[in-house]
Amino acid sequence: MKLHEISLIADAGNTISVKSCGRGSTIVFLHGFPLDHRMWLSQLIELSDRFYCMAIEVRGFGESSLDGEYQLQDLADDVEQVRRQLSPDRSVHLVGLSMGGYVAFEYWRKYRQNLATLTLANTKPEADSQDAKVQRLQMAERVKREGVWPALQSMVSRLMAPEAVESSVGQRVAEMVQSANPSAVAAAQTAMASRQDFCQQLPLIRTPCLVMAGGHDVITTADATEQWAAKLPNHKLRIIPSAGHLSPMESPEQFTASLVEFLISHTP
Template sequence: MTQLPSAVSVRESGTGTPLVLLHAFPLNASMWSAQLDALPGLTGDEVRVLAPDQRGFGGTELGADEPSLDLVADDLALLLDAAGIDRAVVGGLSMGGYVALAFARRHPDRLSGLLLANTRATADTDAARANRERIAAAVTARDSVRLLLDERVAAGQLGPDSQHLVDRVQEMVAAASPAAVAWAQRAMAGRPDSLDVLAGLRVPLAVVAGAQDALVPPEEAELMVQARPDAELTVVPGVGHLSALESPGAFDAAVRRLLARVAG
């Protein structure tokens, strides 16, 4: 396991059961502002919410390591060590879900519960990997993330009823560095199928999907639930790829139900 980057940014609120929230690509931990405000109060101030910026995003350094989600998962283990946390409920949305699955594979003893939102446990297709490399090469060559804005990444992540959030999401996209975007795309392209990881886990699992998610359709969520029939599946109506932003009430309710199962 490598060391954490020298600069690591983590947003935190509340006390109690540790809950880590891992952000989507190419956003940052500010996407969790509603959860950082609401979850501790909604659960009687019995949850400690931590939302780290992943490598290269927000206030966290990228470092010089080769792209790998395993490395980001190990970062999380080191972050828990630094925070004095033995085990945590880990929730990830989109790319954050990929990191959460890598964490479950590499550090299953550090998990007390798992939430996977708008993500998939299957590996990329050849076409998806090729598109990731196209984006990585383009932003590197241009030293700009303008491509992501030109291809309307923000609008494409949101459902048709959530387009009022485009400016907020676009601001996060524009803040991403080209190096972080390229690194993350290549790291995601290299991830393995993780359905076997879910099947072998022995902690409570919650899966959240957006009914109108054009990037990760609800069928991917159903595959995860087939691997773990005891998982709780929440499909949020009218929501696209960023369920925590688009429908924070429904997302937070799924988190609270998972926390109740963890408390047992």
């Protein structure tokens, strides 16, 4: 697999980093916090023989630029900019994990006509509670003061099932976190703290949805995911028993197999 590195200039002036490969129907991958395109490498390798895959890096992460604070709807605009420039004549299969799922909800709200399917992995439709907002904003300030790793190290272990933390997966996650831009981490926390609640809109999402959760996810639990997914009128639910919050990395074979099965059923 050859990964093509593309830099696009959005209407807002920011540079969007996209890693692409393959050919066929278009899949757009949106990474979680505070990671980058590397979290999707297993999926890019496995899917590039039958799909055109694009992994977008959120503002300030990876090689994307950060030009100040933003809202999650701005990231949805970035996704649409990428679609228009790299896949203009096609609807896309949008796959978002955690923070990427929040952006996927926003993309549905603004650009649903351009969606073929929506995969929502290890995420949730609820906005933050007041306490959660305060914690995010405090974390943003701590990152600015102390740096990314001192501020986020304790969080990293909660992202994975216990056996994954000390594995090569845990090492790869730590490398991504340690390489993250402090300003990007702070901006993302601030944006997530003010995100919109989509709970009331779930019954309106007619786009075919695949909802995925990890059996060991302590951030977006399988039970909670099953409850909100039931409100979607056209969905499939997949629980990956051995995974935590980063199911595509912890259980790549199961995640990718479930994704392929779903996408093929919705690809002409």
